[in-house]
Amino acid sequence: MVKLFCVIVGVRDSVFAIDIEKETSVYHLKKAIKAKNANTITCDAKDLHLFLAKMTDGVWLKDDDPAALELKTGKKHKDIQKMIDADQAIATRTLKRWLFDDNKMLQPSAEQIHVLVVASEKLKWESSPLGPHIYDSESQYFWLEKEDTAATGLLPKRLMLYCRPTFISRLSSYVKGC
Template identity: 40%
Template structure:
């Protein structure tokens, strides 16, 4: 089992953990995420977009949970969004073990979850445009 910390993009206070088998697929991860947040995610699991929360692609640094908090407060520039949402987990058949290293640093967010418009019941936050590309057209609370 691997413990992944996830955050729903644009939803304040949405960081949560998911335990999943390393041999499970990305499709199974989407289902686990939906099961973990049934009141906040009100769409089919396969409609979720998942992104590795890493700077750049490959060996980039993981998004630190403290940086996620700073983003919500608008303390980090808008470029952060484009720096952390470069690698989408789009193939539902990919295995978790092929996308995440065997050791993941503590205090980091591993998966950014984008819920389609009308697929969330939680109030959305704009964060000064940090997540606008991800939730364009979605209702926001400024």
């Protein structure tokens, strides 16, 4: 049995633990993650992408590392981006092979982050009858088309919204609570 501390990349305060057998497949870890986060993760378990929270020196990401602290606020540190640019876990592999045989990781323990979870779908609010909205969390502006605003009681015209930094954190909390 191994306890893995996981975090959903881009979602504020999303650290959670999964107790699972080492001989279990990565796919079963995805199912356990989905089950534990059913209100947050809306895609199928098969659409989750899992990455090791492995630092460049080959050790687990410590929970007090600047990259981990940014993760807890819903932000993505450059070190986290490097981790998710690396190879993702293969669903048919056992956890033992993925963690220990292929990646030579030490036994997971407390005060570490072990698995980065990335959902492949867009958030529900990003789509409308017109199609998907692209929202860049680094951008200061977001466009709403007039067809989207018509049903809201706003003026039926294209609106450019200014996104204050607090908007992103509040929106993350709202989407997480849906």
